[in-house]
Amino acid sequence: MTGAGVAGRTTEGARAGTPATEGGTDALTGSVTGSVTRAGAARRRYHSPRRAEQAAETRRAVLVAARSLFVSQGYSATTVADIAASARVAADTIYATVGRKPALLRELVETAISGAPEAVPADERDYVTRVAAASTAREKITIYVVALAAIQQRMAPVFLALRDAATTDPECAGLWSEIADRRAVNMRRFAADLRSTGELRGDLTDDQVADVIWSMNAAEYWDLLVRERGWSPDQFRDWLIDAWSRLLLQRPG
Secondary structure (H helix, E strand, O other), rough: OHHHHHHHHHHHHHHOOHHHOOOOOOOOOOOHHHHHHHHHHHHHHHHHHHHHHHHHHHHHHHHHHHHHHHHOOOOOOHHHHHHHHHHOOOOOHHHOOOOOOHHHHHHHHHHHHHHHOOOOHHHHHHHHHHHHHHOHHHHHHHHHHHHHHHHHHHHHHHHHHHHHHHHOOOOHHHHHHHHHHHHHHHHHHHHHHHHHOOOOOOOOOHHHHHHHHHOOOOOOHHHHHHHHOOOOOOHHHHHHHHHHHHHEEEOOO
């Protein structure tokens, strides 16, 4: 209580125009308060980067544990207590760091798509800007598929866990629909970008082009060919570039 009272008076002194970091000027607290305040501020500045680093490490550990358990034993069978034990943190730390299970799964999906510790908006991703800058349709397709093959290696297992979770968890069902709809919107933009090159087939609408891409860039399609049929990521990449080029683009000549 005493500390709170001192803090309150120090704040009032600062509001009256007396800097809290200047000793010997506050009639209620004197110079000692100013010195302590300066020392406390210095300690906070000194420890802040370390605390931020520790928080980031804890968050990473939680997400790694959640990913492993969601993928290996399923979303429904995994409890927050399981994740906490695997990450070696308290359950309350998980709630404070990321949130409940649906929030954990959302974060895993978003960071897997972004390929970064934090979710990155689509327009800010490197491959998106390179696709936009490419001049030919085949070049745009190639840039996108190379990125997609890398994304699916980290995203497909998590996305399939989300698909399964969506059958029993309303929040996960909402996330599944949200991401599917977002993918559809982005693929329509991609189709329009391909159309701008003048190289798309004239008998296909942009919506048809978008739907073909949307279906073949899905985690389920990757899973069928790579996990179930044993294709390598490079085989999948080369197949998709060739398939989209032949299916969607005008034939030369």
